[in-house]
Amino acid sequence: MAFQDLLDQVGGLGRFQILQMLLLCISSLITYPHILLENFTAAVPGHQCWVHILNNNTDSANATGTLSPDALLRISIPLDSNLRPEKCRRFSRPQWQLLNLNRTFPNITDLDTESCVDGWVYDQSIFTSTIVTEWDLVCESQSLKSMAKFLFMAGMLVGSIVYGHLSDRWLAESARWLIITNRPEEGLKELKKAAHRNGRKNAGDALTMEVLRSAMQEELEAAQIKSSVFDLFRTPNLRKRICLLSFVRFANFMSFFGLILHLQYMGSNVFLFQVLFGAVNLPANCVAFWALNHLGRQVSQTLFLFLLGISILAITFVPQEMQTLRMAVSALGIAVSSVTLMCSFAHGNELTPTVLRVTASGFLGIASNIGAALAPLLMILTVYSPHLPWIIYGVCSILGGLVVPLLPETRNKPLPDSIQEVEKERKDSRKAKPEGTFMKVTQF
Structure with missing residues (x-):
């Protein structure tokens, strides 16, 4: 864990890291509203x-x-x-x-x-024109509306695969990842840049290639072995983690997008629901931060995935006439869904080795986008029962909550840098360790 020492010297959370987060927030602010437009461009008027x-x-x-x-x-x-x-x-x-x-x-x-x-x-009193009114996507053709949403979400899936290599070049690469992937010169450059922007110029100037190689000799030796996406499944422990994480992410995204893409099902006033769901996201993120820090990754995800499933099932059976109750339960569902997403992202990054963390994130992103694309497609099942898609959303969330305990807890534990460290954890987990002997790396 020598890299953590280097990171402490240049600043673990300073202006450099904050700038990166702001850039990511800007890109999210640009992208996210396009998804929510489906609630208005595909609204079904009377x-x-x-x-x-x-x-x-x-x-x-x-x-x-x-x-x-x-x-x-x-x-x-x-x-x-x-x-x-x-x-x-x-x-x-x-x-x-x-x-x-x-x-x-x-x-x-x-x-x-x-x-x-x-x-x-x-009825044009609220929506003067939507794709539903333009193309008569009602009655026998109502499933085509779900197909339109599915194609939009499928485009996100394809885009994440095709343009994934191009979309992150305007952000600074992870110094840890550069070093682990046998690019120490670039990693050293990024560390120096972080030190200067964090106001630690002297620490940055003191960093040399000799210091970096001495501190991370083991990691640099492991970096000589080229890795690929297939390495995610070559070893049993890592393969188990990736499969379980993929299912949890799939279930979480399917339930989340099932909620946010079908606001009209919750009630007639989609504008009010949109404002309400946006308002609950900020406190939800604060709850996620608190839960990760105090309850841990396992308990947080399990608890909130169960709450998400229960909320969705409750929405399904609350009568349409009880608009206030439906609004409250729906807001709870969106809030806990946001919490589980935050917990899932943190847990997934901490369970995968640095040498494959970007690759693992891409693979988990594919699983997530498949769940997001299937969310609107499941609405075709309403021709058999109006409750069936929502029952599937709720049950999948509960199943995801049952899967999370099969993954190891990562709170206050060091990030694995290599596949060998991931596989070694299985053996080490059988041996009891005294409290407080590990490094606090993933604590927020």
Whole structure:
């Protein structure tokens, strides 16, 4: 763990590190809103079948103006099981006899109905135009809306793979990673840069290649062996970690994007939900910081993944009429989902060796984006049951919580630099160690 000593000399958290974090925040601020736009560009407004007698203002049948819009609606559109106008069916011909029934609702199953062969009429009071109204992605075509969201998220998956090597060149490389990957000259340059920006010029000037090689002799010898993505699965301990981390990240992202991409399911006011969900993210990150520091990585992820699953299942069975309760439970779900994401990122980085940490992050990112892409695709299952996709989101979160305890705790433990150190941990974990004998490297 000689690198930690070098990092302490140049400054572990100073202006240099803060600048890098700010640059990352700017890139996130640019990207994230594009994902949330799907809640507005793909919103489904109220709609019903277009009916000639109801929606054609020049129709002679109502030229006298004796029939109100409600009366015309009654003879044109059948009612569903909730006594609301059907969205996908209309009467084959006007049912004039329904005008004389006052408030009673007869059995209309014998009346001829048909699909919306002439198109739909949309409520434009909130959304004047969306992809749903432009392309009529309702009724039999409603699954195409989920496909549109899926293609957007799949584009993120492809982009993360194709452009991953290009997107991080405007940020400083990790000095630790440069040294471990047999690029000590570049690593030394980055350490000196960090020291100068952190106001420790003397410490930076004192760093030489001889000092670096002396401090990290073991790591530099290991760096002579070239590594690849296949090394993630060559050894049993690392392979187990990657597989378990991939499932946890997959389940977490699928549940998270299942929530944030379907705000309209939570309630009619998507604008209020968007503001609320954005507001809960800041305190959620503070909770994540506290939990990681006091509860540890295992307990934090397990606890909040369970809470996430329970929250999603609760949303599923809370009636639409109870908007306040649905809003509260939904906000809780978004908050705990953000906490689990923070915990998962920290845990994943601390479980993978430095020599493969970038590669592992890329692989876990693929698993994450697959979960994010599947989140909207699962909404196609609503044709069988409106609750089915949400049950899957909730169950996957709970399963992820059950998997986390199979991963080792990393709080207050040194970061592994090589695959050998990861495999050695399995043997060392069988031997009891006195409290406080390890280096506090991953403590926040």
